[in-house]
Amino acid sequence: xxxxxxxxxxxxxxxxxxxxxxxxxxxxxxxxxxxxxxxxxxxxxxxxxxxxxxxxxxxxxxxxxxxxxxxxxxxxxxxxxxxxxxxxxxxxxxxxxxxxxxxxxxxxxxxxxxxxxxxxxxxxxxxxxxxxxxxxxxxxxxxxxxxxxxxxxxxxxxxxxxxxxxxxxxxxxxxxxxxxxxxxxxxxxxxxxxxxxxxxxxxxxxxxxxxxxxxxxxxxxxxxxxxxxxxxxxxxxxxxxxxxxxxxxxxxxxxxxxxxxxxxxxxxxxxxxxxxxxxxxxxxxxxxxxxxxxxxxxxxxxxxxxxxxxxxxxxxxxxxxxxxxxxxxxxxxxxxxx
Amino acid sequence: xxxxxxxxxxxxxxxxxxxxxxxxxxxxxxxxxxxxxxxxxxxxxxxxxxxxxxxxxxxxxxxxxxxxxxxxxxxxxxxxxxxxxxxxxxxxxxxxxxxxxxxxxxxxxxxxxxxxxxxxxxxxxxxxxxxxxxxxxxxxxxxxxxxxxxxxxxxxxxxxxxxxxxxxxxxxxxxxxxxxxxxxxxxxxxxxxxxxxxxxxxxxxxxxxxxxxxxxxxxxxxxxxxxxxxxxxxxxxxxxxxxxxxxxxxxxxxxxxxxxxxxxxxxxxxxxxxxxxxxxxxxxxxxxxxxxxxxxxxxxxxxxxxxxxxxxxxxxxxxxxxxxxxxxxxxxxxxxxxxxxxxxxxxxxxxxxxxxxxxxxxxxxxxxxxxxxxxxxxxxxxxxxxxxxxxxxxxxxxxxxxxxxxxxxxxxxxxxxxxxxxxxxxxxxxxxxxxxxxxxxxxxxxxxxxxxx
Numbered sequence: 001x002x003x004x005x006x007x008x009x010x011x012x013x014x015x016x017x018x019x020x021x022x023x024x025x026x027x028x029x030x031x032x033x034x035x036x037x038x039x040x041x042x043x044x045x046x047x048x049x050x051x052x053x054x055x056x057x058x059x060x061x062x063x064x065x066x067x068x069x070x071x072x073x074x075x076x077x078x079x080x081x082x083x084x085x086x087x088x089x090x091x092x093x094x095x096x097x098x099x100x101x102x103x104x105x106x107x108x109x110x111x112x113x114x115x116x117x118x119x120x121x122x123x124x125x126x127x128x129x130x131x132x133x134x135x136x137x138x139x140x141x142x143x144x145x146x147x148x149x150x151x152x153x154x155x156x157x158x159x160x161x162x163x164x165x166x167x168x169x170x171x172x173x174x175x176x177x178x179x180x181x182x183x184x185x186x187x188x189x190x191x192x193x194x195x196x197x198x199x200x201x202x203x204x205x206x207x208x209x210x211x212x213x214x215x216x217x218x219x220x221x222x223x224x225x226x227x228x229x230x231x232x233x234x235x236x237x238x239x240x241x242x243x244x245x246x247x248x249x250x251x252x253x254x255x256x257x258x259x260x261x262x263x264x265x266x267x268x269x270x271x272x273x274x275x276x277x278x279x280x281x282x283x284x285x286x287x288x289x290x291x292x293x294x295x296x297x298x299x300x301x302x303x304x305x306x307x308x309x310x311x312x313x314x315x316x317x318x319x320x321x322x323x324x325x326x327x328x329x330x331x332x333x334x335x336x337x338x
Numbered sequence: 339x340x341x342x343x344x345x346x347x348x349x350x351x352x353x354x355x356x357x358x359x360x361x362x363x364x365x366x367x368x369x370x371x372x373x374x375x376x377x378x379x380x381x382x383x384x385x386x387x388x389x390x391x392x393x394x395x396x397x398x399x400x401x402x403x404x405x406x407x408x409x410x411x412x413x414x415x416x417x418x419x420x421x422x423x424x425x426x427x428x429x430x431x432x433x434x435x436x437x438x439x440x441x442x443x444x445x446x447x448x449x450x451x452x453x454x455x456x457x458x459x460x461x462x463x464x465x466x467x468x469x470x471x472x473x474x475x476x477x478x479x480x481x482x483x484x485x486x487x488x489x490x491x492x493x494x495x496x497x498x499x500x501x502x503x504x505x506x507x508x509x510x511x512x513x514x515x516x517x518x519x520x521x522x523x524x525x526x527x528x529x530x531x532x533x534x535x536x537x538x539x540x541x542x543x544x545x546x547x548x549x550x551x552x553x554x555x556x557x558x559x560x561x562x563x564x565x566x567x568x569x570x571x572x573x574x575x576x577x578x579x580x581x582x583x584x585x586x587x588x589x590x591x592x593x594x595x596x597x598x599x600x601x602x603x604x605x606x607x608x609x610x611x612x613x614x615x616x617x618x619x620x621x622x623x624x625x626x627x628x629x630x631x632x633x634x635x636x637x638x639x640x641x642x643x644x645x646x647x648x649x650x651x652x653x654x655x656x657x658x659x660x661x662x663x664x665x666x667x668x669x670x671x672x673x674x675x676x677x678x679x680x681x682x683x684x685x686x687x688x689x690x691x692x693x694x695x696x697x698x699x700x701x702x703x704x705x706x707x708x709x710x711x712x713x714x715x716x717x718x719x720x721x722x723x724x725x726x727x728x729x730x731x732x733x734x735x736x737x738x739x740x741x742x743x744x745x746x747x748x749x750x751x752x753x754x755x756x757x758x759x760x761x762x763x764x765x766x767x768x769x770x771x772x773x774x775x776x777x778x779x780x781x782x783x784x785x786x787x788x789x790x791x
Binding site: 056058059061062064065066068069070072073074076077079080081082083084086087088090091093094095097098101102104106150151152297298300301304305308311312315316319320322323326327 | 400402403404406407408409410411413414415416417418419420421422424425426428429430432433435436437438439440442443444446447448449450451454455458471503504505506507508509734735736738739742745746749753756757760
């Protein structure tokens, strides 16, 4: 029987992965929409983007709140440490998310042509992953100092650390890579050849920085947190699988026929790497302050949360399947006929 | 701990919630109205009501966007600004917080589907059924989040051991004694306010552009909802008052400036306190407080003096309470007046004065919601978790809260203004009548296509 705290963190990690994928599509789309506008190619992809993203943007946002509330629920100590340390970066992320969230409604119904808005949409798409990745950096330890009852983020250490910058870089380029790969797939479903060609160029372009940034972050991690690095080396086969899926994905994109499969293998690439990273982190949630066992909530609460999880998933999974059926796999809708 | 930081933490949270409550109320109330209108439209085969549902949904989505972002803000701020509170209470209230997100998730999914499937189903009821998960999801998230607030007022479902919660029973904590009355009052007043908002818009349009069948129907429909939920909300308020008298007497005593315990206590309306803390200029209704609290004109009501000085809520809550109740009765009166005037004149002319009254009911209803929340929250002071955790122990120690307050203030001003501008633009250049013509044209096109086969 697997312990409830382990089950909790596993499911939460799965949700974070889900957020990583859906949010990347969203964030990247913002950047591409802005970039296409600057290069006067916006007519090619804007309809594609709004067609898919409009029905799902709210769902994307809930994924994030879900993970956040879940981790605080399962591990209340995270609220204390991360909450205290992240007051400023967390608030910045909230503000960026607010600008972006309001963009959808306002842009869709109000000021379609407003370049300032489009710029904000594009900019937040890159800044949000950067600001959220700070939490990931913190979890490696060494960036938080405790003075009595005061928990402080060491900004100087954070800003001068090559690890934190390499994680930021990785977050941004992965977003662009995942997003362009997805939009390729969506364009191919819509039989939209010009958009497909454009997105394919973007996807192939961003694949290189993604793999470089991943290796760079890995190397800096080895210097910063030896234990985590060694654990990940122990999971070398997961990392190898990740690289394998990456190469498969690139080949499929290059081959230019099976975009659905290409996107799936890119999803699997990130899945393997993300879980290798997460499992390697064990047993710490925040090195060295919070471990999974000691930081967990009471057993009765953990149990109730797991039950709620299962009940909630029974509700969510069919609903999500319905959404995908209606907006992603309904060929007529994708082509804009409905 | 630095009291300045505590004050700014309170202000920041108060600011976010004050702003969020407006959109959260719309988020709970309006889907119900959309469902009612679409049902009326399908049932009566009246395109006016279908159009109503469509137009309201379009406006609703914009307010949802602001509701989502401010809701995300408060979810994060709970941990960012009150880390000690979340560390302690998280053990007990994680379940409802978590389920609230589930409910919201559910609502978000189906709102997306509802929005983008208007003409996709053959049976019109299929699309209407999609409003169920939206209405239920919105109601459930209000329910769960209100249980968290109920817990902070009436903590239960745990044992205190060395400053930590132990032997936690999450379900018992969620279904605390404050939950039923709070949930009833929150839901009924949200539906009331949602209907008042849409009725106010219809009344205002009639005042500006003259009568039209579309707006008259909207007004009639929404005013009847206002009447129903107005009465319901007043009843729920009564349940809440009885709950307070029994379980949180200091809150009721502070609201009524009831200092000494006595039987047959008077109810005070308005007035002020002089330098000796004696009540001046208030309207006294003899023994009404006892009746309000216990349903017995001679029941004993606990006075504030029974509580230690540092555990008494601020006395200003009296005005919040009076204004909230006053507005509630005013709105019910207007709804009754409207019902009477429709009944007497068989639904024809509405007087200008009555329409203006209905228009004023909209901001007043929102004001009452805010005042009610202020009363509930300020009346709990100085506690964060009543009896267990004081506010100053729960706040963050970080000195950066003050600048953040102003940053968020600016953000909310910008969001609020943009929201208003977009909503205005959305409806001003697209009057209901013009849209109705297009709508009818489309319907006859479709009918024309079907008939030859």
